[in-house]
Amino acid sequence: MAIISSGSDRPRQHRAGPSPIGPASRPDRAGSGRLVDPVAGPGEGSAAAGPGLLQPAAGAPAEAAGADASDAAGPGREDSLRPRRLADYIGQGELKQVLGIAVEATRSRGEALDHVLLHGPPGLGKTTMALVLAEELGVRCRITSAPALERPRDIVGLLVNLQPHEVLFIDEIHRLNRVAEEILYPAMEDFRLDLTVGKGTTARTRSLPLAPFTLVGATTRAGALSAPLRDRFGLIQRLEFYQLGDLQAIVERTAGLLALQLDTAAALELARRCRGTPRIANRLLRRVRDVAAVGGHGRISAELVDQALRLHRVDARGLDASDRRLLALLLEGYGGGPVGLETLAAGLGEDPTTLEGVVEPYLLQLGFLQRTPRGRIVTEAGRAHVAAVAAMATPGGHQK
Numbered sequence: 001m002a003i004i005s006s007g008s009d010r011p012r013q014h015r016a017g018p019s020p021i022g023p024a025s026r027p028d029r030a031g032s033g034r035l036v037d038p039v040a041g042p043g044e045g046s047a048a049a050g051p052g053l054l055q056p057a058a059g060a061p062a063e064a065a066g067a068d069a070s071d072a073a074g075p076g077r078e079d080s081l082r083p084r085r086l087a088d089y090i091g092q093g094e095l096k097q098v099l100g101i102a103v104e105a106t107r108s109r110g111e112a113l114d115h116v117l118l119h120g121p122p123g124l125g126k127t128t129m130a131l132v133l134a135e136e137l138g139v140r141c142r143i144t145s146a147p148a149l150e151r152p153r154d155i156v157g158l159l160v161n162l163q164p165h166e167v168l169f170i171d172e173i174h175r176l177n178r179v180a181e182e183i184l185y186p187a188m189e190d191f192r193l194d195l196t197v198g199k200g201t202t203a204r205t206r207s208l209p210l211a212p213f214t215l216v217g218a219t220t221r222a223g224a225l226s227a228p229l230r231d232r233f234g235l236i237q238r239l240e241f242y243q244l245g246d247l248q249a250i251v252e253r254t255a256g257l258l259a260l261q262l263d264t265a266a267a268l269e270l271a272r273r274c275r276g277t278p279r280i281a282n283r284l285l286r287r288v289r290d291v292a293a294v295g296g297h298g299r300i301s302a303e304l305v306d307q308a309l310r311l312h313r314v315d316a317r318g319l320d321a322s323d324r325r326l327l328a329l330l331l332e333g334y335g336g337g338p339v340g341l342e343t344l345a346a347g348l349g350e351d352p353t354t355l356e357g358v359v360e361p362y363l364l365q366l367g368f369l370q371r372t373p374r375g376r377i378v379t380e381a382g383r384a385h386v387a388a389v390a391a392m393a394t395p396g397g398h399q400k
């Protein structure tokens with residue numbers, strides 16, 4: 001289990017007490033037990049990573065400053081670009097307003113923030129928001145993901161080591177197994193851990209008090225969460241795809257952090273082609289930076305963005321090869337649909353959950369695809385887009 005701790009520059013409000021469970025079940029000894037400052041990210045040398053940002057949390061082993069590529073926080077490269085405070089977080093106005101009020105009220109009461117469920121397509125900033133909340137509350141954020149909480153002791157170890165008011169972030173929370181969920185219920189509701197000691201007729205239940213904490217759960221599939229788990233979140237918020245202006249501002253902010261000279265039109269072009277998703281915007285910006293560096297361009301223009309994104313087969317609306325394959329299969333194989341999700345996934349060699357949670361949402365948002373009770377259908381706008389891309393394709397077929 002990889003655990004990432006967010007260090008705050010501010011002094012901690014709350015201090016560690018002795019753990020009620022022995023060292024064998026401490027999470028920093030279980031699994032890979034890594035502790036990383038997610039703001040700096042491992043080995044990140046960008047302009048954003050100021051001196052001393054990359055520090056293992058107090059008491060963490062020095063070699064622990066690294067992160068698995070599979071960590072909930074994603075590759076460390078992304079971490080240096082994350083906003084740290086609500087005021088720096090661009091877009092998601094309603095989410096910021098709701099959480100800002102909750103944080104302020106909570107702080108004034110001296111309590112732990114109510115549990116928060118964040119849902120929406122990947123790459124929109126759920127992990128970032130969990131880290132921002134911790135920063136705003138002046139506490140650490142411990143990050144994990146449901147698949148890493150396979151054994152009961154994984155979740156127990158995390159819970160017993162939480163300090164008062166700390167944030168526990170569980171990514172992909174819809175994938176928690178039943179045992180882990182049942183451990184979480186009393187932990188979330190009453191800050192209590194119910195443990196069964198012994199077996200068979202000698203089995204007894206013991207309750208251990210936990211520090212009041214905030215669970216931030218993230219999921220791309222809110223509907224897949226069990227009702228009892230969903231009901232225990234006091235704040236349930238959906239992250240939406242970003243508006244063009246917000247994406248442009250995010251690209252400009254990232255360009256500043258990476259010390260790039262980027263024309264306004266170039267930022268806008270990137271914003272148009274990143275599927276409404278900051279993570280994709282930042283990834284594409286890095287690819288554009290490569291093309292600029294190799295071509296010896298000091299400034300990045302809109303034309304250079306176009307050239308780089310064509311090379312990476314990202315079309316004018318931000319669709320990539322997977323999106324176009326889906327539309328092409330629907331159009332060429334099934335006359336535009338309707339086609340069931342399973343059939344589509346089999347035809348594309350994709351997992352249906354990935355198709356539904358990762359590929360389809362942006363096509364639905366653009367109005368290129370419709371979900372109907374009988375299956376998926378390509379819309380007129382989708383057809384027109386595919387035709388336009390085909391017409392523009394070069395003999396080399398970059399956009400195909």
Ligand code: ADE
Pocket residue numbers: 081082083088089090091125128250253278279
């Ligand atoms: N970088 C990635 N997402 C961001 C956001 N929402 N605001 C500011 N910078 C970001």
